[in-house]
Amino acid sequence: xxxxxxxxxxxxxxxxxxxxxxxxxxxxxxxxxxxxxxxxxxxxxxxxxxxxxxxxxxxxxxxxxxxxxxxxxxxxxxxxxxxxxxxxxxxxxxxxxxxxxxxxxxxxxxxxxxxxxxxxxxxxxxxxxxxxxxxxxxxxxxxxxxxxxxxxxxx
Amino acid sequence: xxxxxxxxxxxxxxxxxxxxxxxxxxxxxxxxxxxxxxxxxxxxxxxxxxxxxxxxxxxxxxxxxxxxxxxxxxxxxxxxxxxxxxxxxxxxxxxxxxxxxxxxxxx
Numbered sequence: 001x002x003x004x005x006x007x008x009x010x011x012x013x014x015x016x017x018x019x020x021x022x023x024x025x026x027x028x029x030x031x032x033x034x035x036x037x038x039x040x041x042x043x044x045x046x047x048x049x050x051x052x053x054x055x056x057x058x059x060x061x062x063x064x065x066x067x068x069x070x071x072x073x074x075x076x077x078x079x080x081x082x083x084x085x086x087x088x089x090x091x092x093x094x095x096x097x098x099x100x101x102x103x104x105x106x107x108x109x110x111x112x113x114x115x116x117x118x119x120x121x122x123x124x125x126x127x128x129x130x131x132x133x134x135x136x137x138x139x140x141x142x143x144x145x146x147x148x149x150x151x152x153x154x155x
Numbered sequence: 156x157x158x159x160x161x162x163x164x165x166x167x168x169x170x171x172x173x174x175x176x177x178x179x180x181x182x183x184x185x186x187x188x189x190x191x192x193x194x195x196x197x198x199x200x201x202x203x204x205x206x207x208x209x210x211x212x213x214x215x216x217x218x219x220x221x222x223x224x225x226x227x228x229x230x231x232x233x234x235x236x237x238x239x240x241x242x243x244x245x246x247x248x249x250x251x252x253x254x255x256x257x258x259x260x261x262x
Contacts, residue, residue, distance in 0.1 A: 005245035011167035134239035
């Protein structure tokens with residue numbers, strides 16, 4: 001089966017490419033990045049600020065299952081409707097610093113569209129760490145699941 | 156750490172990726188592999204050496220011939236490493252797609 005979302009990460013480079021084709025007209029895909037209520041739904045975050053314009057900024061806040069709040073924010077450098085968003089992105093309580101994101105929106109047919117996300121990190125090391133995050137979290141989750149199973153056995 | 160033994164370094168090269176694709180379907184001798192490329196034979200040998208050093212390929216003596224096999228365990232290691240990251244974005248984008256389809260029908 002062809003995978004709809006592709007991640008291209010070459011070793012030794014401080015960038016990645018995420019591509020995805022959508023069964024959505026270009027305008028609807030772009031709208032999902034623009035309307036705060038829609039962003040909140042698919043990103044699973046609260047939108048505190050979203051200024052869709054050059055020199056604008058955005059600020060998101062998520063609450064994890066433990067109730068801790070995490071901030072994400074950035075500045076918007078280019079905003080061309082149905083075409084391109086260039087912005088920075090930063091996890092506020094992490095040591096990764098800012099990353100630069102080039103989002104290219106493209107019409108494929110009247111009903112399909114494509115998004116290419118080109119992300120540039122400060123260093124190769126930071127990129128590799130961020131790439132590994134879901135991998136490490138997966139391991140941690142498997143680990144805590146195992147612990148809870150073992151814990152029940154003991155009880 | 157020896158950089159050449161780094162698996163990710165190994166698969167960053169397009170010729171080496173092509174070699175892996177070739178060998179994935181059947182084990183082959185160095186000569187048979189080299190005949191698929193315009194590159195000089197010693198260059199292909201060098202690629203094979205790197206792929207073998209990082210355990211993506213395994214050598215097997217077959218009479219007088221050495222055959223190269225793909226090491227699926229190591230290949231899976233690489234695929235698994237980036238897969239959770241891809242899955243994270245795939246889930247997110249699936250959600251986006253579902254929400255916008257709903258949005259369209261509600262309009």
